[in-house]
Amino acid sequence: MNPVTSADESPLSGVDLRALPKISLHDHLDGGVRPATIIELGEANGVDVPVSDPDGLADWFYTQCNAGSLVEYLKTFDLSIAVMQTEEGLVRIAREFVQDLAADGVIYGEVRWAPEQHLTRGLSLDAVVEAVQEGIELGIKDAAHAGSDIQIGQLVTAMRHADRGLEIAELAVRHRERGVVGFDIAGAEAGFPASKQRLAFDYLAAELFPVTVHAGEADGIESIRSALLDGRALRLGHGVRIAEDIFIERDDAESLYATLGPVAEWVRDRKIPLELSPQSNLQTGAIAAWGEELEDHPFDLLYQLDFAVTVNVDNRTMSDTSLTKELALLSEAFDYDLTDLETFQLNAAAATFQPLEIREALADRISEAFDEFLDDDED
Template identity: 65%
Template structure:
C-alpha cells in the first residue's frame, strides 16, 4: 500500500500490534501488480497500465458515495479470479499481506458463485482458495509471521443460489470454511429473501454474519437478526439510526435507544465496521462526510461490541493498521482502546471458544510486548 504516514499511537507502531480481521473481502484484497499481470494473460482490458495508476483508479472509483457504484469496481477483480490457479494466487498473496500487517487471525469472505465463468465448480473454487490460504500461511511463516485464516463463504443477496451456497459452506466446514455471509446490493434484498438458506444453516449450527446497516437501515438489520440469526453484522453502522442523542453535559452524552439498538448491545452482537469504506459508500452520509462524523465512537462509548476492519483493502487503499490509526486519530483513542477492539474481534471470531481464548492471550501479550519494545 502507498501511505505517507507513520501509524503510531502512544509511541507504538500500530503495524506491530497483533490484530484480528473479521471483515475482509478476498476480491477486494488484490495487489494492483497482480491484477495487471493476470489481466494481461487473459486479455482483459484494464483502466490503467501501471500499478500506481491502477491503485488510484480503484480508490477514486470506489469513493462514490454509493454502494452500488462502489461494487462496480469488483467487475475487474472478479474477472481475473476465474481459474483455480488465479484464485490460489490471490488467496496466497492476500494472506501474506495480512500477516505483514500484523494480523494473527483473519476471515476472508468471498462469493464462489462469482468465479465459475471458466468452468470451475463451486467446490473446486473453494478448494482452490483453501490451497492459496494454506500456501499463504506457510509463506508468512517463512517471513517470520504467524497467522491463521478462515474462509467465509458468501452468497450474493440479489441472486437465488443462497441455499446452494449455504450447503457448500457446510460441506467445507472441515476444510477451512468457518462461516456464511450474504453480500451485494443491500437495499431491496433483505435477509428474509434467503430464509431457506438461513433455516438450513441454523439446523447445522453454522455461524452467520450478514451485511446489514450499510446501504439500508434498521429494517435490514432487523431482518439480518430475525431471519438470518446473524451473530455479527457486516458494517451495521446504521444501527445508530435507532439512537437519539438528547444532549451533552460535559463529557456525558445522554441518549435514548430503541429496542433494536438495545437488543444488539445487550446481546453483544458484533458490529464489523470499516471506517474508510463506510465513508466511500455513503453508509454514514446522514451524519457527515468525515471520519470524525462516523458513529463508531458513539457506539463504542455506549458499550456496543465494535470492531475495526478494512472491508476491501484495494478499493479503500488501506490496511487494518491504517484503519485503526484513523479511528485513534479521529477520536483520541489510546492503546487500551485499540486492544479493546482487537479483543472484541477475537471474542467474535467464528472459532471454538478455546481458540478464541488463545487469540485473546496472544493479543494481550502482543500489546504488552509492543509497549515494552517502544520504551526501550
C-alpha cells in the same frame, strides 16, 4: 439513558501499529487483489485493464470507489472478479492475500468471497473453494517462513440479489472441515433483506453453522432486524446504521444522553459484534446521515455506549487501506490510545467463528503483546 462522555485524550505517539497483533473479520478477497496481480492476470487472460501500471491502477480503484454510493462502489469489483476465474488465479490471489494480512500484523483473519461469481471459465463451486483454500494454505506457509504465525478461515458468501442462497449455504457446510468457518450474504442491500434467503438461513441454523450478514450499510434498521431474526446473524457486516436507532438528548446541564431503540438495545446488550469499516463506510455513503469526515463516523458513539465494535478494512484495494491504517486514522480522529486499540482486537477475537479454546488463545496473544507495548511505553 446512557451518558455520552468525551473520548480519552491520550493520542498514540511513536507506536508501531503494524507490529501490533490484529484480527481481521470483514475482509473481501476480491476487494484485496494486488493491482500488479490484476494487471498480470488480465494480460494472461484477455481481460481489459483501464490502467497499465500498478500505482495508476491503485489510484483508479480509489477514485472510482469514492462516489458515495454502495452500488457505484461495487461496480469496481467487475475488474477484480474478471481475473479470478481460473484455478491458478484464485490460488495466487488467495496466497498473496494471506501474505498481505501477515505483513499487516494480522494473526487471525476471515476472508469472505462469493464462489458463485467465479464460474465463468468452467470451474465448479467446489473447485473454486478448494482453489482458494490451497492458496490460503500456501500463504500461511509463506508467512511462517517469514516468521509470522497466522490463521485464516473462509467465509463463503451468497449474493443477496441471486437465487442461490441455499445452494451456497450447502456448499459452505460441505467444506466446514476444509477451511470454511462461516456464511455471509453480500451485494446490494436495499430491497434484498435477509428474509429473502430464509431457506438458506433455516438450513444453516439446523446445521449449527455460524452466520454473519451484511446489514446496516446501505439500508437501515429493518435490514438489521431481518439479519438478526431471519438470518440468525451472530455478527453484523458493517452494522453502522444501528446508530439510527440511538437518540441523543441534551439535559439542562448541557450533558448529552443516549437512548437506545429496541434493535440497538438488543444488539448492544447481547454483544452482537459490529464489523465496522471506517473508510469504506465513508466511501459508500453509509454514514452520510452523520457527515462526510471520519470524525463524523458513529464509531466512537457506539464504542462509548459499549457496543461490541471491531475495526475492519472491507476492501483493501478499493479503499487503499490496511488494518494498520484504519487504526491509525481512528486513533487520530478520536484520540484513542493502546488500551482502546486492544479492546477492539479483543472484541474481534471473541467474535471469530472459532471454538472457545482458539478464541481464548487469540485473546491471550493480543493481551500479552499489548502488555509489552504498554510496558515499553511506560519505560
